[in-house]
Amino acid sequence: MSDTILEMRTITKTFPGVAALQDVSITVRRGEIHAICGENGAGKSTLMKVLSGVYPAGSYDGEIVFDGRPVHFRGIRDSETHGIVIIHQELALVPHLSIAENIFLGNERRGRSGLIDWNRANADATALLESVGLRENAVTPIAALGVGKQQLVEIAKALSKKVKLLILDEPTAALNDVDSAHLLDLLRRLRDQGITCIMISHKLGEITAIADSITVLRDGRTVERLDVRSGEVTQDRIIRGMVGRDLHSFYPDRVSSPGEEVLRVENWTVRHPTQDRTVVDDVGFTVRAGEVVGIAGLMGAGRTELAMSIFGRSYGRDISGRLFLRGRPIRARTVAEAIGNGIAYATEDRKRYGLNLIDDIRHNVSAAALRKLARLGWVHDNEEIRVAEASRRDMNIKAPSVMATVGKLSGGNQQKVVLSKWLFTDPDVLILDEPTRGIDVGAKFEIYTIVNRLVAQGKAVVLISSELPELLGMCDRIYTLAAGRLTGELPAGEATQEKLMQLMAKDKEPAR
Incomplete structure (x- = not known):
């Protein structure tokens, strides 16, 4: 044989x-x-x-x-x-x-x-x-x-x-x-x-x-x-x-110079949509202009639940707490209201929630902000194509044209389409939930470069990731969650994987 x-x-x-x-x-x-x-x-x-x-x-x-x-x-x-x-x-x-x-x-x-x-x-x-x-x-x-x-x-x-x-x-x-x-x-x-x-x-x-x-x-x-x-x-x-080349660093260099506070979350509490338990319990955090703030936690810690509930209450019930944008209280009771207040959320599950896989790049890019392309109630096709082409060029989306079906793109290029969609809404705060899951090192580096470009423009970025090296390599500050509760906050210069793991596994009374 x-x-x-x-x-x-x-x-x-x-x-x-x-x-x-x-x-x-x-x-x-x-x-x-x-x-x-x-x-x-x-x-x-x-x-x-x-x-x-x-x-x-x-x-x-x-x-x-x-x-x-x-x-x-x-x-x-x-x-x-x-x-x-x-x-x-x-x-x-x-x-x-x-x-x-x-x-x-x-x-x-x-x-x-x-x-x-x-x-x-x-x-x-x-x-x-x-x-x-x-x-x-x-x-x-x-x-x-x-x-x-x-x-x-x-x-x-x-x-x-x-x-x-x-x-x-x-x-x-x-x-x-x-x-x-x-x-x-x-x-x-x-x-x-x-x-x-x-x-x-x-x-x-x-x-x-x-x-x-x-x-x-x-x-x-x-x-x-x-x-x-x-x-x-x-x-x-x-x-x-x-x-085809050496990557001298997995994470592109960035000079950190955070400005004014953009988003503040206070006493944020979320109940499970169908079960009698609390999944986010009295959480508060801030993120400033030109800053990447990380959120770390083990499976079930409540990271995604926190993000989705902030983004137009798209998860959970009996949600309480307060949101402040640049110091003024805001309401984000629906996704449309959240987008209108300058909050965007790129989901961890791009195939199910982030994209219309049977549609083309053009329609996916414009989907979250069609009002910007509307004239007398009608979408201006040429303008929509122009916007999508600009995104394809700026984000280096590898596709023959913006008419290409999104479901046929690679994972990294699909993720760039997701980012393009939310960037077209011109958000003040961009929440990225596992933005590099399932994509290769080259595409990851491109995503990191895009994030750095956004914070250089004064955007505030919240980065949720299961990969601790990614959080350490990209963030200015890192919050940790365990059982739905905030257990710590570390500046990037003081954080290590060991310290983060200790906080993520902190022995807390389970969420109610």
């Missing part, structure tokens, strides 16, 4: 006006964890969609050899019969069905009568769950599980299909540190069992910790293959291959 399980030779895939892949070749050894790295738009996900049959044979040029034989997959089911299973970044689970129903969906366990044998299905599902470290009852609805456990259910589903090659696209993007560590340990166990894994991830620390080898893509082409086991592959080395 050959040591090589997969070869993709000179794969070329084009879309109208765009060459997504150009003569890409990749070799994966049997029983290894192989990482694919590259900037957003480099072609990583497109390559894996070619491999898994999402883009069927005939829609691309090149050759795929799997397990020693040339293959021509007509669709996902075809690739799965050969033992190739892909888990996409957006999990393909049905929330209101049980775990067992999701695992065997389309591959049902049937009895002699042809009907589903539920006893067998639940027993088989339980055994698969144990193999991935879950002890949940197989009849539990998927909606009752957190994202980390849902990811494990997806892997259990793959194992039910006798997987030989498991493809994971950004498997830890939405996971906290504990769930990420558990998932990586599981991948190591699968490798020890002889299952080959291909992993796409922007988290280079995870890549260097778990991968045996790496293929680097840039602009739709193969740049190089790196052998991690040689011990000479560092994050800086991977970055140089991805972006």
Whole structure:
């Protein structure tokens, strides 16, 4: 049996006006964890969609050899019969069905009568769950599980299909540190069992910790293959291959010179929308012109709930507290009222709440401030195009035109469209919730540069992030939350990851 399980030779895939892949070749050894790295738009996900049959044979040029034989997959089911299973970044689970129903969906366990044998299905599902470290009852609805456990259910589903090659696209993007560590340990166990894994991830620390080898893509082409086991592959080395140059610093330099207070939040309290508990409890903070203020907290600390409730009370109930803009009290009871008062909020979930993925860049950029383009109740099309083109140029959005569908852009370019939308409202305060989640180091640097440009113009920025190095590298001051309460405030010069973690995990009485 050959040591090589997969070869993709000179794969070329084009879309109208765009060459997504150009003569890409990749070799994966049997029983290894192989990482694919590259900037957003480099072609990583497109390559894996070619491999898994999402883009069927005939829609691309090149050759795929799997397990020693040339293959021509007509669709996902075809690739799965050969033992190739892909888990996409957006999990393909049905929330209101049980775990067992999701695992065997389309591959049902049937009895002699042809009907589903539920006893067998639940027993088989339980055994698969144990193999991935879950002890949940197989009849539990998927909606009752957190994202980390849902990811494990997806892997259990793959194992039910006798997987030989498991493809994971950004498997830890939405996971906290504990769930990420558990998932990586599981991948190591699968490798020890002889299952080959291909992993796409922007988290280079995870890549260097778990991968045996790496293929680097840039602009739709193969740049190089790196052998991690040689011990000479560092994050800086991977970055140089991805972006074609060294990044001397992950965070661009900025001279901090905060001015007058722009936003003050006092005694802000928010109740959960459906449960009898407080999720934000008597929180207060300030942010000044030309300042980046960070908000740190563990999962469930109330960071997003705080931001969304400030932004037009778009989360929670029984909200109380006061907001001040440049010293005067304001009301922000609706999103429109918040925007009118100069507050903008870029959500952490750009695909669900931040963008209309089936519409074009032009309409997404103008969506939050159409009134600025209206003439006698009608939107001025030429002006809308001009504004969108200016944003595309200023934000370096990589797209053939502003008529390009947003859902077809890379994650980093989608995030730039989100920022463009809110910048068009000309806010005084911009709240950024996980602005660099799921995007590569090059795109992150561009986002950081945009943030610095905004504060240089006198804007006030609130940055929420799960990545402590990001907060330390970008912020002037950092507030910490735990169980819905403010537990500390540190100037950037005094903050360290250890100090922030101590404050984030501060033993407080849980929120009421």
